């Protein structure tokens with residue numbers, strides 16, 4: 001398979017998808033999401049694959065969300081089914097629907113939509129250098145559905161609200177404490193530890209794993225509907241000056257002025 005934005009490899013029952021756009025801290029554009037979905041489809045169909053690993057190339061980032069350099073009023077450029085210009089919802093759904101465990105190996109920044117990708121994965125192993133956080137309200141975006149409602153299931157509502165309302169960054173140790181990651185390991189041991197977890201999973205019954213995954217998913221499957229509704233609202237939000245102020249402030253490396261959008265309408 002020929003990919004440009006990701007590196008996809010399969011070895012000894014393990015499929016690895018590495019987002020490969022280090023020049024933008026592994027931010028994703030429409031093509032990146034489509035390539036990831038194709039790789040997941042291949043890993044799903046291939047009966048020899050028992051587990052999928054998602055990671056990022058380079059030393060700095062796992063993924064920093066939507067590529068702000070491919071964004072304009074109305075959303076991201078690129079061909080997509082979604083009005084937003086990114087088929088992120090479809091990526092979240094295939095991570096949940098593939099009947100095999102998906103492990104995020106977080107090697108650096110997991111920010112914005114990149115943070116949501118690791119949240120949706122079944123398990124997360126983090127380098128001690130990893131940094132976690134949501135940035136939407138700081139940069140004119142929000143990731144409703146799995147990024148909000150499902151995050152609240154993982155870390156609890158109070159913590160999820162803090163993550164979204166304050167847009168702070170959290171260390172790997174802080175993330176582990178709040179149940180956001182399964183294990184923190186020295187940076188150079190990240191893939192070794194992740195593949196060790198994969199080996200343990202490969203020793204287990206694939207059918208039992210599939211039923212375990214689907215039965216855990218079933219309890220939060222209503223979030224798919226929240227996601228659809230929320231993403232429709234997001235498409236409208238992206239068409240506003242308020243959202244534009246956010247992503248322009250990021251690109252212009254200046255603080256956003258959202259206070260002006262709190263003025264009373266006369």
Ligand SMILES: CC(C)(COP(=O)(O)OP(=O)(O)OC[C@H]1O[C@@H](n2cnc3c(N)ncnc32)[C@H](O)[C@@H]1OP(=O)(O)O)[C@@H](O)C(=O)NCCC(=O)NCCSC(=O)c1cc(O)c2ccccc2c1O
Pocket residue numbers: 023024025027028064065066067068069084086088089109111112113114116135136139141142143231234250
């Ligand atoms: C990750 C950071 C905290 C790092 O900060 P730092 O100060 O160390 O480095 P720089 O900010 O200078 O970044 C270095 C270099 O990388 C470029 N870059 C980083 N992230 C992105 C990005 N997402 N898009 C494009 N480019 C990026 C940066 O511009 C610099 O390049 P230079 O050329 O100037 O050297 C910090 O970078 C950071 O906070 N990044 C994230 C910014 C962001 O806005 N992310 C997206 C949020 S919205 C989103 O992710 C999103 C998710 C979804 O699931 C969606 C679903 C459906 C629709 C839309 C969605 C969506 O928008």
